[in-house]
Amino acid sequence: MTQPAAPKLIADIGGTNARFALLDADGRIHAHKTLPCAEQADFVSAVQAYLLAVGSPPVSEAAVAIANPVDGDLIRMTNHNWTFSIEASRRALGLKRLLFRNDFTALALSLPHLPAADCRQIGGRPADTPQPLAVLGPGTGLGVSGLLPCAGGQWVAVSGEGGHVSVSPGNARECDILQLCWSRFGHVSAERLISGMGLQNLYAAICQLEGVTAEGLSPADISARAMAGGDGICEEALAVFCAQLGSVSGNLALTLGATGGVYIGGGIVPRLGDFFVNSAFRERFQAKGRFHDYLAAIPVYVIHNPHPALIGISQCFKDGSSA
Numbered sequence: 330m331t332q333p334a335a336p337k338l339i340a341d342i343g344g345t346n347a348r349f350a351l352l353d354a355d356g357r358i359h360a361h362k363t364l365p366c367a368e369q370a371d372f373v374s375a376v377q378a379y380l381l382a383v384g385s386p387p388v389s390e391a392a393v394a395i396a397n398p399v400d401g402d403l404i405r406m407t408n409h410n411w412t413f414s415i416e417a418s419r420r421a422l423g424l425k426r427l428l429f430r431n432d433f434t435a436l437a438l439s440l441p442h443l444p445a446a447d448c449r450q451i452g453g454r455p456a457d458t459p460q461p462l463a464v465l466g467p468g469t470g471l472g473v474s475g476l477l478p479c480a481g482g483q484w485v486a487v488s489g490e491g492g493h494v495s496v497s498p499g500n501a502r503e504c505d506i507l508q509l510c511w512s513r514f515g516h517v518s519a520e521r522l523i524s525g526m527g528l529q530n531l532y533a534a535i536c537q538l539e540g541v542t543a544e545g546l547s548p549a550d551i552s553a554r555a556m557a558g559g560d561g562i563c564e565e566a567l568a569v570f571c572a573q574l575g576s577v578s579g580n581l582a583l584t585l586g587a588t589g590g591v592y593i594g595g596g597i598v599p600r601l602g603d604f605f606v607n608s609a610f611r612e613r614f615q616a617k618g619r620f621h622d623y624l625a626a627i628p629v630y631v632i633h634n635p636h637p638a639l640i641g642i643s644q645c646f647k648d649g650s651s652a
Contacts, residue, residue, distance in 0.1 A: 337646060338391035341432060341638040344408030344469030349379040352643050372413045373421045392428040394435035394642040396470055398490060408469045428645050432638050433472035436594050437464050437486040439641030440476055443634055452611045453628030456589045463587035466595025471520040475585045492520040499576055499613055509534040519577045523570060531566040556604050571605055575613030582627050594632040
């Protein structure tokens with residue numbers, strides 16, 4: 330009797346959580362489990378903890394999406410304290426193959442495979458033929474990527490660090506907010522405003538402008554108060570967050586020529602519901618002067634699939650990649 334093929338390990342490592350699953354030979358993704366990064370000493374320990382939790386399956390290959398540049402063997406995480414060698418980790422785990430990709434490169438690779446029901450459209454109109462796509466998402470940081478169609482129905486993901494581009498104010502109030510952030514950080518990247526820590530930075534700046542003492546609120550606290558109403562500072566912080574995301578998303582769409590659509594992932598926006606839909610996001614996305622009509626035609630989609638990067642990273646086993 331033929332033994333079933335051993336599953337492959339797939340993972341999505343962010344600054345806060347490590348998400349794991351198994352990939353069967355037929356493409357089925359299962360045994361999902363999320364581990365807080367802070368509870369694991371390092372990457373190898375996190376993998377070992379996951380495998381133990383799901384019954385120690387005989388895994389020999391793994392592919393990992395990580396919220397970090399992947400350039401060579403050394404991984405030094407931007408928004409967490411793990412630093413490790415890919416090759417040393419492969420040996421420690423007894424794997425034949427261990428692949429790493431930037432998490433938003435993996436997310437980009439998931440886009441052609443996401444069910445339509447998992448994507449909420451915000452304006453624009455769908456393209457009739459395959460066109461370049463853009464993806465970005467605020468979470469612990471701000472990930473950015475793109476996906477370009479090529480011959481034979483294939484797609485090529487763009488790997489970059491677009492979350493660290495400079496931001497610009499869209500009105501006088503944002504000028505005041507940015508002035509405070511510039512005095513604190515020097516360079517104010519998109520990630521400094523459009524992420525979990527970005528919400529906290531916006532909240533702190535608005536408190537300072539209003540002459541009130543900032544509470545020690547988490548990003549989730551700020552979002553919850555804003556959506557509940559009654560806290561004007563939290564509401565403004567989340568409103569500016571959405572508006573700035575619109576401006577940066579429009580910039581990305583112009584840069585990539587992403588006429589196929591812009592996809593919003595990450596852990597924050599999918600939870601905002603109608604607050605996001607009714608925010609200034611779409612207005613600011615299109616507010617590019619002579620290119621207003623160009624952008625008005627581009628659809629934006631909020632990704633509601635709980636594990637899109639795992640879908641994307643599973644595609645790495647199909648392209649003949651080596652470690």
